[in-house]
Amino acid sequence: MKKVIMGNHAASWGALLSRVQVIAAYPITPQTQIVEELSEMCADGRLKAKFIKVESEHSALASIIGASATGARAFTATSAQGLALMHELLHWAAGARLPIVMVNVNRAMAPGWSIWGDQNDSLSQRDTGWMQFYCEDNQEVLDTVIMSYRIAESVQLPIMVCYDAFILSHTYEPVDIPDQKLVDDFLPQPPKRFVLNPEDPRAFYSLVTPDHYMEFRYKTQAAMQKAKGTIEEVCKEFEKSFDRRYELVDAADCEDAEVVLVTSGSSTSPARVVVKALREKGHKVGLLKIKTFRPFPAEKVREILADKKSVAVVDKNISFGKGGIFADELKGALFNLKNKPKVYEFIVGLGGRDITPDIIEEIALDTISGKVSESEVHWKGLKP
Amino acid sequence: MKHRDIPREEYLMGGHLACQGCGAPIAMRLALKALGADTIVVIPACCWTIICGNFPYNTLKLPVLHTAFETTGSASAGVRAALEMLGKSHIKVLGWAGDGGTFDIGLQSLSGAAERNDEIIYVCYDNEAYMNTGIQRSGATPEGAWTTTTPEKHPKEGPKKNIVQILAAHKTPYVATANVAYPEDLIMKVRKAAQVRGTKFIHILSPCPPGWRIPSEWAIKVARLATETKIFPLYEVIGGEEYVINHEPKGLPVHEYLKMQGRFRHLTEDQIDEFQRFVDREWEFLLHKAAMY
Numbered sequence: 001m002k003k004v005i006m007g008n009h010a011a012s013w014g015a016l017l018s019r020v021q022v023i024a025a026y027p028i029t030p031q032t033q034i035v036e037e038l039s040e041m042c043a044d045g046r047l048k049a050k051f052i053k054v055e056s057e058h059s060a061l062a063s064i065i066g067a068s069a070t071g072a073r074a075f076t077a078t079s080a081q082g083l084a085l086m087h088e089l090l091h092w093a094a095g096a097r098l099p100i101v102m103v104n105v106n107r108a109m110a111p112g113w114s115i116w117g118d119q120n121d122s123l124s125q126r127d128t129g130w131m132q133f134y135c136e137d138n139q140e141v142l143d144t145v146i147m148s149y150r151i152a153e154s155v156q157l158p159i160m161v162c163y164d165a166f167i168l169s170h171t172y173e174p175v176d177i178p179d180q181k182l183v184d185d186f187l188p189q190p191p192k193r194f195v196l197n198p199e200d201p202r203a204f205y206s207l208v209t210p211d212h213y214m215e216f217r218y219k220t221q222a223a224m225q226k227a228k229g230t231i232e233e234v235c236k237e238f239e240k241s242f243d244r245r246y247e248l249v250d251a252a253d254c255e256d257a258e259v260v261l262v263t264s265g266s267s268t269s270p271a272r273v274v275v276k277a278l279r280e281k282g283h284k285v286g287l288l289k290i291k292t293f294r295p296f297p298a299e300k301v302r303e304i305l306a307d308k309k310s311v312a313v314v315d316k317n318i319s320f321g322k323g324g325i326f327a328d329e330l331k332g333a334l335f336n337l338k339n340k341p342k343v344y345e346f347i348v349g350l351g352g353r354d355i356t357p358d359i360i361e362e363i364a365l366d367t368i369s370g371k372v373s374e375s376e377v378h379w380k381g382l383k384p
Numbered sequence: 385m386k387h388r389d390i391p392r393e394e395y396l397m398g399g400h401l402a403c404q405g406c407g408a409p410i411a412m413r414l415a416l417k418a419l420g421a422d423t424i425v426v427i428p429a430c431c432w433t434i435i436c437g438n439f440p441y442n443t444l445k446l447p448v449l450h451t452a453f454e455t456t457g458s459a460s461a462g463v464r465a466a467l468e469m470l471g472k473s474h475i476k477v478l479g480w481a482g483d484g485g486t487f488d489i490g491l492q493s494l495s496g497a498a499e500r501n502d503e504i505i506y507v508c509y510d511n512e513a514y515m516n517t518g519i520q521r522s523g524a525t526p527e528g529a530w531t532t533t534t535p536e537k538h539p540k541e542g543p544k545k546n547i548v549q550i551l552a553a554h555k556t557p558y559v560a561t562a563n564v565a566y567p568e569d570l571i572m573k574v575r576k577a578a579q580v581r582g583t584k585f586i587h588i589l590s591p592c593p594p595g596w597r598i599p600s601e602w603a604i605k606v607a608r609l610a611t612e613t614k615i616f617p618l619y620e621v622i623g624g625e626e627y628v629i630n631h632e633p634k635g636l637p638v639h640e641y642l643k644m645q646g647r648f649r650h651l652t653e654d655q656i657d658e659f660q661r662f663v664d665r666e667w668e669f670l671l672h673k674a675a676m677y
Contacts, residue, residue: 021469050465055496059458066462196447205450265415
């Protein structure tokens, strides 16, 4: 069934079709329609779930942790300040190895107050142990929520599904809503795991001395590494069931490319237009969309970019005192290669500033001509 | 309830890590006797994080969810929601937090759970300071007490927060105080709580020998004096309105309680008189409220 829906409702549909059992959430712009729609779905009986209307995002994630530790499939959604308030419990959920799925609608951090989009909210949660997936359009939002439960329940790590404020959250696009039966076949009841159960009483997440702590962290890292293979498998199965293809990274026109643009999230769409136009003009340009930020698909990135002349990373985020965060990750992945491309860093779209095709074209041409320095961070769309 | 009616079942095993004379394992032992085996215990950062045992040990014969400091209310609500969805609604959820986790950092999530009237039993075992980190003042520390952050030259200012009134103001179906020195009363109240629908809150006074500066063998004696001096009366609040006093205190002077504890040794006679006036006033308030029904 095709419906024209906003990105936020695509997320709600993803949760509905995944048959989540416990939802706990707190409203924040631009996430609100996710929880409004889920409230309707719970109220009219389409979704059989308990929706805990908590008093903060911190409590939202704490409730979801409690629910997941008891064995329920659990969902929450937030943005920016809400995600930052959850920070302590992001570590908790990952350390507890709970298969929670959370949607984060990427919104810039205050101050000054901004409800508009950039990725600094989720990227500053990089080291909490959550997988992070970035979506390009509303269809990908819905599909990624469903796939995320399969992946999270297999790997036993939580997943953050991220997409841009307003550009996706409030924009209506045609979205194919799969049949519940197909989703049920793809996403069966979660596999058995240790949960809070009086018949098998165990203490969860108790005090861990230096005798054991490091092994727990080693296992989390091992799970993250293993997750890459799991994600690929789940994406393949998803394609079989639903005829839509997703990958750790999405490479377009990269094979013969000399210069590759690297994007994430909704800035990929204008980049597709620009790459097409530049190719028509004879430029050997390609596009690499990074869907999974954690685990970082370093092997894939190396495989695709190893023989390229140069790479331009479009970052809708900034690590102050360093530069673009995706650019930094990319450089880390490429560093040990013998022949590696030059990597150019571009900061765009902070606080919801438009990322137009013109800006992306400028980035591409700067990189093709090599007239900008690779040792500096370049801001595009910045007012003089 | 008679002493002989206290259930013999034990859910607290030997080998726990509490200090000598600590009230916290006594409170847990008694509460679990009242609740029985079908119970999930939610424990935030507090002394019980330690008492319960390091990984891979568990001193309780029940499942335990260790959770972040400020999340007893919200994490318990999540456990409850999952139990309902999984067809296990007969299982009781016991949130078990210290005074810091209840009066201070966890007040918001407790208030959220109480306002939603989530089906949980929340116990605050109150030892009147952040004892686990080494005796720092909390919102539950009595006025005038020494702690490591309220030294004798500048002891705790302002009265102890009235947590029972805060919960009563939420119209919480069942709120009660209890004291480890009165086990029959404590068990009766936890049992009663298990029969009531919605949020239940029990405030248990739990002596801390190192923090109160008392010998461990005095713990129960001192705890009992807190009630017999009317400093910590035993009562219930039903539906946020109906106050019931469960034990008629002997009305001993507060001096009897204060003089036993190193944390109050710096108090002058004037300050002790003021303490007495405060306690008398609070007791009068309580009598008034109880007289309304």
